[in-house]
Amino acid sequence: MTITPKPVRLNRRGEPAPVIVQILPALVRGGVERGTVEMTEAIVKQGGRAVVISNGGPMVHQVQRAGGVHHILDVGCKNPLRWPLIRRRLKDILLAEGASLVHVRSRAPAWIALPVAQQLGLLRVSTVHGRFWTDSALKRIYNRKILEADHVIAISSYVRDLITRQYDGIESRLTVIQRGVDIGYFDQAAVNQTRIVNFADSVALPEDVPVIMLPARATAWKGQKILLEALAKLPTDKFVCLLVGAASGSDKFITGLTRYGDELGLAGRFRLTPMTDDMPAALMVADVVVMPSTTPEPFGRVALEAQAMGRPVIAFNHGGAAESIRHGETGWLVAPGDVDALAAAIEAALSMTKRQRQTMAVAARQHIETFFSTATMCQQTLKIYRKLFDAARHNARL
Numbered sequence: 001m002t003i004t005p006k007p008v009r010l011n012r013r014g015e016p017a018p019v020i021v022q023i024l025p026a027l028v029r030g031g032v033e034r035g036t037v038e039m040t041e042a043i044v045k046q047g048g049r050a051v052v053i054s055n056g057g058p059m060v061h062q063v064q065r066a067g068g069v070h071h072i073l074d075v076g077c078k079n080p081l082r083w084p085l086i087r088r089r090l091k092d093i094l095l096a097e098g099a100s101l102v103h104v105r106s107r108a109p110a111w112i113a114l115p116v117a118q119q120l121g122l123l124r125v126s127t128v129h130g131r132f133w134t135d136s137a138l139k140r141i142y143n144r145k146i147l148e149a150d151h152v153i154a155i156s157s158y159v160r161d162l163i164t165r166q167y168d169g170i171e172s173r174l175t176v177i178q179r180g181v182d183i184g185y186f187d188q189a190a191v192n193q194t195r196i197v198n199f200a201d202s203v204a205l206p207e208d209v210p211v212i213m214l215p216a217r218a219t220a221w222k223g224q225k226i227l228l229e230a231l232a233k234l235p236t237d238k239f240v241c242l243l244v245g246a247a248s249g250s251d252k253f254i255t256g257l258t259r260y261g262d263e264l265g266l267a268g269r270f271r272l273t274p275m276t277d278d279m280p281a282a283l284m285v286a287d288v289v290v291m292p293s294t295t296p297e298p299f300g301r302v303a304l305e306a307q308a309m310g311r312p313v314i315a316f317n318h319g320g321a322a323e324s325i326r327h328g329e330t331g332w333l334v335a336p337g338d339v340d341a342l343a344a345a346i347e348a349a350l351s352m353t354k355r356q357r358q359t360m361a362v363a364a365r366q367h368i369e370t371f372f373s374t375a376t377m378c379q380q381t382l383k384i385y386r387k388l389f390d391a392a393r394h395n396a397r398l
Contacts, residue, residue, distance in 0.1 A: 019049040019098050023113045024105040025076025027057035031301050032105050032129050040068035042378035051097050075109040087116050110146035123388045124149040130298050132162040151384050153177050156299045156320035179299045180377030186280050186308035195281035203273045210350050212241040213286035215302050218249025223292030232264040233343040246272035283309040288349035291315035308368040310361030314345045330364035
């Protein structure tokens with residue numbers, strides 16, 4: 001199939017506008033996908049052309065609504081026998097779109113796309129979104145490919161340190177750009193009462209009891225069980241815990257978690273709910289948000305979202321989450337795996353006076369606006385693009 005080349009669009013100075021191509025496995029719900037959509041909008045606002053290549057998904061329409069173009073291609077394929085055909089198709093797309101720079105956001109797309117981009121003489125950027133662990137020589141080789149870009153972005157200092165401890169010679173091409181949150185969307189003032197009531201009704205939330213919330217995928221390392229253990233140690237039974245997202249898990253996960261909570265004596269004080277499409281409204285009902293991940297989060301957007309909504313947040317003091325919470329000012333950081341410390345922090349959060357809660361809410365909101373907005377994240381990424389373009393133009397003149 002032949003793809004018709006797009007006409008070259010010029011910027012305000014009469015120069016060809018850059019065509020930035022972001023490549024990721026699929027556009028399903030998640031931090032990688034949200035970051036892709038946010039960068040699409042930022043590229044378009046700066047006068048560039050934004051192209052996204054993935055195997056599709058429910059967030060394709062968000063890319064298009066942000067002004068981007070989407071192509072469906074199985075760039076997340078992990079079968080090397082299929083890579084030659086996918087690479088040929090990818091090459092056709094990049095040529096037709098007049099690509100200037102390719103930005104890969106996962107390891108399989110890196111194996112497929114970076115060699116094609118190099119062959120075409122395109123600039124290459126990669127973002128490492130996950131924990132960069134290598135437990136075998138084969139995994140080490142597989143992981144290394146995403147580092148073979150002109151510049152590499154790590155989403156947290158924690159991820160950067162994992163990379164530099166395992167691979168030499170990457171420091172000069174490596175930048176930490178922490179994830180951001182849409183402070184317009186995650187804003188108390190933007191959430192009306194109807195949305196809050198709708199969420200509360202959807203989970204049959206009782207009135208007049210504190211709400212402890214853990215929004216997370218239905219996977220064990222997110223710490224649902226350790227949170228239940230901490231709740232069993234609280235000196236009061238006047239609370240309800242919402243495990244948002246846990247009801248979207250497998251039957252085995254749901255049954256096991258429910259049984260575990262009941263065995264701890266928490267029957268009626270916790271409930272598993274599906275993931276919601278209106279997280280700002282969900283956070284509005286929370287008195288405290290907990291992130292007790294048993295292994296370090298590469299970053300942890302929930303902490304940002306909760307603070308942006310003025311909610312105190314508690315997390316274990318490891319991974320990326322430890323980089324976004326100011327202990328005692330915007331939330332609490334406790335020793336990883338320490339159930340007693342977790343329970344004590346939850347008790348402290350629930351015991352705050354109205355004035356203390358308001359002071360922390362203001363501090364948390366200001367903290368996110370200053371350091372962790374989507375705009376900040378996008379501007380830092382665009383700055384890397386510009387530096388690469390400037391260096392390429394300088395080298396072309398030599």
